[in-house]
Amino acid sequence: xxxxxxxxxxxTRARNGEEQAWDALVERYAPxxxxxxxxxxxxxxxxxxxGQRVWLQLVDHLDEVRDPAALPGWLATTTFRECARVQxxxxxxHAAGHPPDADTIPGHQAQTVEQQLLAAERHAALREAFARLxxxxxxxxxxxxxxxxxxxxxxxxxxxxxxxxxxxxxxxxLDRLRRDPAIAALISAEAEKRHQRHDEQSMAS
Numbered sequence: 001x002x003x004x005x006x007x008x009x010x011x012t013r014a015r016n017g018e019e020q021a022w023d024a025l026v027e028r029y030a031p032x033x034x035x036x037x038x039x040x041x042x043x044x045x046x047x048x049x050x051g052q053r054v055w056l057q058l059v060d061h062l063d064e065v066r067d068p069a070a071l072p073g074w075l076a077t078t079t080f081r082e083c084a085r086v087q088x089x090x091x092x093x094h095a096a097g098h099p100p101d102a103d104t105i106p107g108h109q110a111q112t113v114e115q116q117l118l119a120a121e122r123h124a125a126l127r128e129a130f131a132r133l134x135x136x137x138x139x140x141x142x143x144x145x146x147x148x149x150x151x152x153x154x155x156x157x158x159x160x161x162x163x164x165x166x167x168x169x170x171x172x173x174l175d176r177l178r179r180d181p182a183i184a185a186l187i188s189a190e191a192e193k194r195h196q197r198h199d200e201q202s203m204a205s
Contacts, residue, residue, distance in 0.1 A: 006128065007028075007068050007069060007071060007072075008068040008069065010024050010025050010028070010068075011025070011062070011065065011068035011071060012068070014062060015062055015063060025058075025071075026055065028120075028124050028127075029071075029072060029075050029120060029124075030051065031119075031120055031123055032072065032075060032076060032079075032119075032120035033050070033051050033054055033075060033079045034047060034051070035119065035120070036076060036079045036080060036083060037050050037051070037079065037083060040083040040084075040086075040087060042083055042087075046086050049086070050079060050082040050083055050086060051079075053082050054075060054078050054079050054082055057078055058074075058075070058078075072120060072121065118190075121186065122186060124182075125182040125183055125185070125186045126177075126182075126183070128180070128182040129177050129180035129182045130177065132180060133173060133176060133177065134176075136159075136169075137169075137172075137173035137176065137177075139159060140155070140159060140166070140169055140170060140173055141170070141173055141174075141177075143155045143158060143159070144166075144170060152166050
């Protein structure tokens with residue numbers, strides 16, 4: 001995971017008891033927790049209970065998270081453990097010993113957790129970059145991603161711009177989005193990971 005200064009700042013402020021920092025951390029990583037619950041086929045009350053226990057554990061252990069950049073991984077591993085507990089309880093089995101940790105998660109599940117971490121990272125970076133766009137770009141992109149898609153004539157009327165300017169404006173807004181530091185850092189980190197995987201595969205072959 002990339003060393004995100006925003007996460008580091010939020011963790012530091014949360015340790016100091018700032019409620020807004022806690023709210024920001026929950027908003028940032030709640031999709032990650034829900035995604036892992038969904039991958040375990042947990043929803044509704046079960047997923048809500050898992051999320052609540054994960055955040056309560058973070059309250060108790062936040063001072064022990066030495067590297068704030070490792071927080072997403074901590075949340076993912078803790079969520080995995082809680083989901084496993086719920087599934088064991090649903091089956092009526094209570095295996096002895098400790099729940100699995102990051103080193104004992106089966107390979108395919110560990111890969112899924114990594115994918116979910118990357119998805120959460122992309123989501124957070126995109127949200128940060130989007131919030132820094134000019135209001136006109138935010139409005140245009142919001143209308144362009146509606147489902148079902150809005151006709152360009154409708155977008156033109158709502159934003160009071162010519163239909164012919166929608167495409168060029170969209171291009172400029174997306175270009176600004178790609179150049180945002182949060183997105184640029186994410187693209188760079190993912191490119192580095194691809195190079196590392198390529199090098200590992202080359203060495204193995």
